[in-house]
Each structure stands twice: as C-alpha cells, then as structure tokens.
Amino acid sequence: MSAVRWDLFCRVIDNLGDAGVCWRLAADLAARGEAVRLVIDDPSPLAHIAPDGAAGVEVLRWRDDVALPAEVDVVVEAFACDPPPRYVAQMAGCTRPPCWLNLEYLGTEARALRSHGLPSPQLEGPGRGLTKWWFQPGFGAGSGGLLREPGLLAARAAFERDAWLQSMGWPRAPGEQVAVLFSYAHPGIAQWLVALASRPTLLLVPQGPAQPLVRAALGPQLRQGALRALQLPWLTQSQFDRALWSADSSVVRGEDSLLRALWCGSPFVWQLYPQRDGAHQRKLQAFLEHWAAEAPLPRAASEWFVWWNTEAAGPPPRRPDAGAWRAAVLAWRDRLAQQADLTTQLIGFALAKR
Structure with a gap:
C-alpha cells in the first residue's frame, strides 16, 4: 500500500507553539510511513527545534502561489490558518478532492469538544x-x-x-533536585525563586521570556541560597523532552510543552497564554476539572496552577506534597495513555472521509 500524502499548513504565531505542534505531527506521521x-x-x-529535519517530511515556505500536488490525499490547516485561495480553488477543481481538515488548538471546554468531527x-x-x-484535540472521550x-x-x-545531564554539561550536585x-513573564517569579532556594536545586531555564527575569x-x-540556575541554549524537541524528564518538577507554557510535561509523569504546572478577556482562566478551570474527574489532584497543586495563571499574584502558595502530586500526574497520564493518540485518530478520520 502506497503512503498517504499529506499537506500540512502552519502559520507561526507563537514560534515554539504553533511550529512545535505542527513539527511533532509532521514527524509522527512520517515515522508511521506517511509522506x-x-x-x-x-x-x-525549525532550525532550533528540529535542525536535522525528519525522513519523510518536506518543508516548504508558505507562498500564495503554492500549488496543490495531484497526489495529495489529505490537507490539514493548523489552527484555522486558511490555505492560500489559489490552493483551495485547485482542491475544489479536483474530481476527487483531498480530505480537508482544520486541526484546532487543544480543547478543554465542552463547547470546543462538541465541534470535533x-x-x-x-x-x-x-x-x-x-x-x-x-478535528479537535482534547483529553476526553469524543475528542x-x-x-x-x-x-x-x-x-x-x-x-x-544523571547520565543525560552529564552528557549535556549540566551535572547536578549530590542531593540537588x-x-x-519554561514560562511566560509572571510578576511572582522572583518570589517563586526565593521559595525554590530553600533547598538544593538546579534550575534549568530554556530559551524564552523567563531567562531575563531569572x-x-x-x-x-x-545563584540564591541553595539555588543555582542554568540558562540553556536553544534545545531541539528531543532535548527539551529530556530536560523535562530530568526534572523533579517543571513549569511549562503553551500546549505542546503541556503535553510533554504530562507524558513525563513528574509534577508540573501549566501556564497558559494570558488573554484580556479571561479566556485562559476558563480554559484552565476546564483543564483542572478534566483532571479531577479522572484522578485526584491535591488542592495545593491546583492552587499552584491558579497562581501561575494570575497576573496580580501574591506570594506563592505552599508547595504541594511531592509524592501526592506525582501520583496524581501519573494516574492521569496512565488513563490518557489508554486512549488512541491524536495521530492515530487523525489518520483514521481522514481516510474515512477520503
């Protein structure tokens, strides 16, 4: 059976968000034999997160005159980015048009999940x-x-x-957590660092808005107290994953990093992109409700999520019990891992509509 051919369109808004999600999807499709x-x-x-590319993935700069190849089976526009009108007109002119999908942002609210399919x-x-x-990514059945x-x-x-940290030149000292x-700006970062400095800690800070604040x-x-920080160079996606795997706890921003932290299985906090209308707060609340419905989440951990997503935050809340927090992450991760992953579902959906 010949490979299914996919065109995936992406406009970069948050360069490590949109591009990161689209690259992971493209590479995953190709690894499964798709073109x-x-x-x-x-x-x-992509020069930072995937400098070596991936077999089976061709990268093409967006142009208004990009043409529809005759053999394309599926067209995916990421996050309602709208392919060029000329390209869409060519699809409409096909005797058998390719399956056309809009891959939405990660949905947590019920109204978003109702749009799936x-x-x-x-x-x-x-x-x-x-x-x-x-096509609506999400955490529950029906997404x-x-x-x-x-x-x-x-x-x-x-x-x-420890072997990986040593290989990267970032060895941790004995007893260090x-x-x-990996966050957006937050008014309480300095206070958070003070709390973190109460015990020996190696803090890894990838490229992004947090570096100048730290x-x-x-x-x-x-350095401060028992805390020492390392400001990291640009990391590939594989290196970023392993930095999270090395962590006893992490703060991440955006949707791609959220999922990588979740699959990691260690305590984490997700900072959403702040929006003036408070949409990020509603999305966070729906996310926490999904989690609580599947696995008990310590209240203290929920308070950390709220604090990191509050612009006028006061002092950080008390730190949750690490064991209970980790158990809550692992319980939900293992439940989610029983569901079919997005790429598997996307392939099945597209071929059924084709």
Whole structure:
C-alpha cells in the first residue's frame, strides 16, 4: 500500500507553539510511513527545534502561489490558518478532492469538544462545494486525542537522568533536585525563586521570556541560597523532552510543552497564554476539572496552577506534597495513555472521509 500524502499548513504565531505542534505531527506521521509536506510561513523555528529535519517530511515556505500536488490525499490547516485561495480553488477543481481538515488548538471546554468531527460545508469563496472537517484535540472521550508518538512512554521509562545531564554539561550536585522553568513573564517569579532556594536545586531555564527575569532576580551569578540556575541554549524537541524528564518538577507554557510535561509523569504546572478577556482562566478551570474527574489532584497543586495563571499574584502558595502530586500526574497520564493518540485518530478520520 502506497503512503498517504499529506499537506500540512502552519502559520507561526507563537514560534515554539504553533511550529512545535505542527513539527511533532509532521514527524509522527512520517515515522508511521506517511509522506508529509509542511507548508509554513516562518520555518526559522525549525532550525532550533528540529535542525536535522525528519525522513519523510518536506518543508516548504508558505507562498500564495503554492500549488496543490495531484497526489495529495489529505490537507490539514493548523489552527484555522486558511490555505492560500489559489490552493483551495485547485482542491475544489479536483474530481476527487483531498480530505480537508482544520486541526484546532487543544480543547478543554465542552463547547470546543462538541465541534470535533463536525463538517463545515464551504458555500462560497474559492472552496465552494468542498467540506472542511473540524478535528479537535482534547483529553476526553469524543475528542481527537493528544499527540503521543509510539514508544514515547517506554523511552521515558528507560531514561537515565544523571547520565543525560552529564552528557549535556549540566551535572547536578549530590542531593540537588532539578526544576525546569519554561514560562511566560509572571510578576511572582522572583518570589517563586526565593521559595525554590530553600533547598538544593538546579534550575534549568530554556530559551524564552523567563531567562531575563531569572537573570534579573538572581544576578549575574545565577545563584540564591541553595539555588543555582542554568540558562540553556536553544534545545531541539528531543532535548527539551529530556530536560523535562530530568526534572523533579517543571513549569511549562503553551500546549505542546503541556503535553510533554504530562507524558513525563513528574509534577508540573501549566501556564497558559494570558488573554484580556479571561479566556485562559476558563480554559484552565476546564483543564483542572478534566483532571479531577479522572484522578485526584491535591488542592495545593491546583492552587499552584491558579497562581501561575494570575497576573496580580501574591506570594506563592505552599508547595504541594511531592509524592501526592506525582501520583496524581501519573494516574492521569496512565488513563490518557489508554486512549488512541491524536495521530492515530487523525489518520483514521481522514481516510474515512477520503
């Protein structure tokens, strides 16, 4: 059976978010034998997160005159980015058009999940006569699932933290815990660092908005009390995953990093992109409700999620019991791992509509 051919369109808004999700999907599809063309308006983030590319993935810079190859079976637009009108018109002109999907942002609220699998007939414009299908990633039954490549959890289980940290030049001292901070700006970071400095801690800070905030709070030596921080260079996605695997706890931002922290199985906090209308607060609340419905989540852990997503935050709440927090993460991770992953569901959905 010949490979199914996919065109995946991506516009970069948050360069490590949109590009990161699309690259993981493209690479996962290709690893399963599919042929993928990633059409992206700004491929520069890929030089950091995937400098070696992936077999079976062709990267093409987005242009308005990009053409529809005759052999394409599935067209995915990530996050309602709308392929170029000329390309859509070519789809409409096909005797047997490719399956056209809109891959949405990760959904936590019920209203978002209700859109999964729904058709959107195109009644006007260059795609008139076509049907675009909504594909909604999510945590519960009835959603499109979550990105999780085959073998991920086995690789996590076999991971040797100290050997990897040593190989990267970031060895931890005896007795040090490891934390990862990959966040947006937050007014309470300095206070959070003070709390973290109460016990020996190696803090890994990947590239992003947190780096200058940590430098300002800790000074040029990047030390305070029992805390020492390392400001990391750009990491590939594989390296970022392993940094999370090395951590006893982590703070992550965005949807791709959320899922990687969840599959890691260690205590974590998710900081959502703040929105003026408070939509991020509603999304966070729905996320915590999903979690609580599947596995007990310590109240103190919920308070950390709320604190990291409150702009006018006061002092950090008391730190949750690490064992209970880890158990809650593992319980939900193991429940979610029983569901079909997003790529498996996406392939099945597209072929059924094709």
